[in-house]
Structures are given as C-alpha cells and as structure tokens.
Amino acid sequence: MLLNPRPDPAPSAHDRVYRGLRGRIMHGELAPGLALTLRGIGAEFDVSMTPAREAVRRLSAEGALTISSSGRVSTPELSNERIEELVALRALLEVELASRALPRAHIALIERLQSINSRIAEDIARQDAVAYIRRNLEFHRTLYLRAQTPAMLAMAETVWLQLGPTMRALYGRLRRKDPPHYHRLIISALKAGDEPGLRLAVRSDVTQGLRMLVT
Amino acid sequence: MLLNPRPDPAPSAHDRVYRGLRGRIMHGELAPGLALTLRGIGAEFDVSMTPAREAVRRLSAEGALTISSSGRVSTPELSNERIEELVALRALLEVELASRALPRAHIALIERLQSINSRIAEDIARQDAVAYIRRNLEFHRTLYLRAQTPAMLAMAETVWLQLGPTMRALYGRLRRKDPPHYHRLIISALKAGDEPGLRLAVRSDVTQGLRMLVT
DNA sequence: TGGCGGGTTTCGTGATCACAAAAGAGGAAT
DNA sequence: ATTCCTCTTTTGTGATCACGAAACCCGCCA
Numbered sequence: 001m002l003l004n005p006r007p008d009p010a011p012s013a014h015d016r017v018y019r020g021l022r023g024r025i026m027h028g029e030l031a032p033g034l035a036l037t038l039r040g041i042g043a044e045f046d047v048s049m050t051p052a053r054e055a056v057r058r059l060s061a062e063g064a065l066t067i068s069s070s071g072r073v074s075t076p077e078l079s080n081e082r083i084e085e086l087v088a089l090r091a092l093l094e095v096e097l098a099s100r101a102l103p104r105a106h107i108a109l110i111e112r113l114q115s116i117n118s119r120i121a122e123d124i125a126r127q128d129a130v131a132y133i134r135r136n137l138e139f140h141r142t143l144y145l146r147a148q149t150p151a152m153l154a155m156a157e158t159v160w161l162q163l164g165p166t167m168r169a170l171y172g173r174l175r176r177k178d179p180p181h182y183h184r185l186i187i188s189a190l191k192a193g194d195e196p197g198l199r200l201a202v203r204s205d206v207t208q209g210l211r212m213l214v215t
Numbered sequence: 216m217l218l219n220p221r222p223d224p225a226p227s228a229h230d231r232v233y234r235g236l237r238g239r240i241m242h243g244e245l246a247p248g249l250a251l252t253l254r255g256i257g258a259e260f261d262v263s264m265t266p267a268r269e270a271v272r273r274l275s276a277e278g279a280l281t282i283s284s285s286g287r288v289s290t291p292e293l294s295n296e297r298i299e300e301l302v303a304l305r306a307l308l309e310v311e312l313a314s315r316a317l318p319r320a321h322i323a324l325i326e327r328l329q330s331i332n333s334r335i336a337e338d339i340a341r342q343d344a345v346a347y348i349r350r351n352l353e354f355h356r357t358l359y360l361r362a363q364t365p366a367m368l369a370m371a372e373t374v375w376l377q378l379g380p381t382m383r384a385l386y387g388r389l390r391r392k393d394p395p396h397y398h399r400l401i402i403s404a405l406k407a408g409d410e411p412g413l414r415l416a417v418r419s420d421v422t423q424g425l426r427m428l429v430t
Numbered sequence: 431t432g433g434c435g436g437g438t439t440t441c442g443t444g445a446t447c448a449c450a451a452a453a454g455a456g457g458a459a460t
Numbered sequence: 461a462t463t464c465c466t467c468t469t470t471t472g473t474g475a476t477c478a479c480g481a482a483a484c485c486c487g488c489c490a
Contacts, residue, residue: 037471038471
C-alpha cells in the first residue's frame with residue numbers, strides 16, 4: 001500500500017475556486033467593498049459560472065463575502081460595531097484555544113513559534129502587509145493546532161476570514177516598525193507554563209490592533 | 216412610502232431550500248447519518264438540482280451536512296470528541312451572550328422567557344421531542360438576542376445546527392418528565408441581576424445533557 | 431449460508447443557455 | 461451644470477444535459 005501517494009488526484013473545480021478566494025480574502029489581498037462577478041471569477045480560475053457560484057455562496061455563508069439583495073457579490077465593509085464584536089469573538093475563542101494548547105506545548109513547538117516570529121520581523125522590515133498578515137495568522141494557527149479542537153479552530157478561522165479585508169485596510173495604513181510585542185509575551189508564558197499570563201497575552205495581542213481600526 | 220409592506224416579494228429558490236433544510240436539521244427532524252440526494256431535495260422543494268446543490272453546499276460549510284469524498288450528502292454522525300468540543304463551544308459562546316444580555320434584560324423579556332419555559336413543559340408532557348428542541352432553542356435565542364451581538368449569535372446558532380441531528384438522537388432516547396431545571400435558575404439570576412449566577416446557570420444548562428450523549 | 435462479480439441504476443459534477451432584472455452610458459431638457 | 465430618461469450591456473438565476481463514477485441489486489459460485 002502506498003503511503004499517501006496523492007490522496008487528492010482530482011480536486012473539484014468549486015473547491016479550487018473556494019480555496020483560492022478564501023486565501024486571498026483571509027490574507028487581506030482584497031480591499032473591503034471590492035465588487036466581484038461570477039463570470040469574472042470563473043474566467044480567472046478557468047471554470048464556468050456554476051463552480052464559481054458554489055464557491056461564492058460558501059464564502060458568503062462564512063461571512064467572507066456579502067451578497068446584495070440583487071445578488072451582487074463583494075467583500076464586506078464592516079461597521080465599527082461589527083469589528084468590535086469580531087475582535088471580542090477572537091479574544092473569546094483564541095484565549096480558550098491557547099489555554100487548551102498550553103499543556104501540550106513542547107519545546108519544539110515553541111521554537112517553531114519563535115522561528116515564525118522572526119520571519120514576521122522580516123516581513124515588517126520589507127513593509128509587506130500581506131505577508132505580515134499571513135505569517136501572523138500562521139503564528140496563531142500553529143499554536144492553536146496543539147489544542148486538538150478542530151471545530152473551535154475552524155470557528156476562529158472563520159472570524160479571521162471575516163476580518164481579512166478590514167485587516168488589510170488597517171495594516172496598510174499602519175506603519176509598524178517592530179514585531180508584535182505580545183507574541184514575545186505569548187512565547188514567554190508558554191515556556192513558563194503560566195496559564196493566566198498566556199490568556200492575558202493572547203487577549204492583548206488580539207485586542208491590540210483594535211484601537212486603530214475604530215476610526 | 217409604505218412601511219415594510221413585503222420586503223421579500225420573490226425569495227430565491229436556493230434560499231427557500233436552505234431555510235427549509237436548516238430548520239429541519241437544527242430542530243432534530245433528521246436523524247444522524249441520514250442520506251440525502253440533490254435530486255430528492257429538488258423534487259421535495261419543487262426546484263431543479265442547481266438551487267438544491269447551492270443550499271446543500273452552504274449547509275455543509277456550516278457543518279450541518281457532511282459531503283463524502285464521492286460527493287454523497289448526509290447528516291453528520293458526530294464522534295464523542297466532537298460532541299464534547301461543540302458543547303464546550305456552546306458553553307463558551309452562550310455564557311458570553313447571556314452575560315452581555317443581562318444588563319439589557321427588562322421585565323418584559325423575563326416574562327417572555329417564563330412563557331416559553333411553560334410551553335416547554337407542555338412539549339415534554341406531550342413527549343414531542345422536536346417541539347421540545349425547537350422551544351428550547353427559542354428560549355436561548357430570545358435571551359441572546361438582547362446581547363445585540365449578531366455575529367456571536369450567528370456562531371452559537373451554527374453550533375446548534377451541527378448538534379441538531381445528534382440532539383434528536385439524544386432526546387428521543389431520554390424520557391424526560393420535568394422541564395429543565397437550569398432554565399429556572401437562568402430566570403432567577405436574570406431577575407436578581409446576578410451575573411456570576413447567570414453564567415453558571417447557562418453553563419450548567421448547556422453541559423447538562425452531555426452525560427447522556429457520551430455513550 | 432456467505433462472499434463475489436457483473437450489469438444496471440442512481441448520483442454528483444460542471445458546462446451551457448434563456449430570461450429577467452439591475453447597472454451603466456449617453457444625450458436631451460431644464 | 462444637473463437631472464431625468466432611454467437604450468445597451470452586464471450580471472445573477474435556475475433549468476437542462478452529457479458524462480463518469482459510485483452504489484446497488486441479483487444471481488452465481490464456493
């Protein structure tokens with residue numbers, strides 16, 4: 001028996017479109033309020049309208065896209081109230097995820113987090129907002145994977161997805177020079193096995209950018 | 216200008232299908248592991264396969280349906296680990312929702328909750344599992360609506376949706392005779408403005424059924 | 431009695447098409 | 461210069477169809 005030769009020999013068309021769009025939205029490559037068309041998406045991924053529509057509908061179910069009453073598709077423009085709510089959700093879910101990951105966080109994981117963190121510093125030096133967002137989410141996901149709670153992680157990723165376009169608008173405006181301070185606090189708390197400190201550090205890291213978002 | 220005469224003159228076909236299936240799943244009218252077909256769904260709602268497929272894909276994105284590698288659609292059969300995780304998510308989200316609703320809970324709301332609660336007692340006496348589940352969720356939704364946090368409420372409903380078929384299997388097995396004890400505790404805590412008591416009561420109510428679920 | 435083939439039916443996928451509604455462009459009237 | 465109207469283009473919706481693969485049924489063989 002071959003071990004995992006290619007478990008996905010023929011990925012379906014709608015899944016390719018879904019994954020492609022999802023990545024761009026989550027990583028902030030699409031500005032808020034950007035209009036999309038089914039035919040355009042289909043042409044871009046070289047498929048017909050049918051799989052494009054399925055991908056769009058799935059993404060709108062996850063809050064990654066909004067569909068107007070007339071069916072027009074666009075990236076969401078979030079109100080301040082909704083942004084605050086989504087940040088509160090991030091805090092709620094991610095504090096729990098970090099807390100559950102803590103007892104399973106070995107030294108190898110911590111080293112991996114430090115490695116990601118140093119690459120975040122490079123992205124900041126390069127002023128690459130998209131790479132920064134992607135790497136920042138990789139930092140969080142790497143930690144939360146250790147919680148072994150896939151449904152909870154999926155919910156957190158759904159929140160990231162909804163905040164994607166808005167985060168781009170934020171970090172494009174923000175001229176950051178230093179890597180995120182609270183990431184170092186998270187790593188320290190992990191090393192020390194300090195759960196209250198970890199919860200506070202994660203909450204602070206998630207909440208930190210909120211002040212600049214609310215205009 | 217007419218005030219809200221009929222803001223929805225022509226509901227789209229896929230939305231009708233989506234809402235119909237979603238209600239049945241959330242209220243436990245479909246057993247876990249039940250197989251569905253796109254053509255069957257289309258025939259039932261009198262539409263073609265296209266809107267049926269969109270509705271199914273949206274529901275699978277929300278975890279209300281599972282799609283096998285060959286594309287077959289069925290209601291999910293949850294493992295014990297996933298059930299525990301979803302119950303933990305319910306506790307996390309709903310405790311927060313209740314806490315946010317507390318300062319806005321006027322007497323009219325509390326009376327409405329009591330009214331729903333007494334109707335739950337009737338459903339129990341009638342041994343009507345579906346009505347019981349629906350009314351129980353109505354109790355929780357009525358409270359959480361006061362939190363004025365639509366994204367958070369939507370996440371909680373998504374969790375209910377995923378647990379729908381499993382809850383049916385549980386409450387069908389369980390021969391309950393008394394209305395849920397913790398609902399009375401929730402109402403008492405609301406009356407007293409007792410936030411810690413409210414959080415504990417909600418958490419207990421959500422967690423209570425778990426013991427029987429895990430075989 | 432229990433497992434194994436082979437043919438048949440059923441099913442999901444994705445492309446295409448007709449239709450209606452919405453958006454956009456461009457000019458005329460004020 | 462601005463508003464309004466009309467014609468054209470663009471867009472989403474839903475039905476239909478061909479195709480390939482998966483599931484099913486039923487009889488055969490051990």
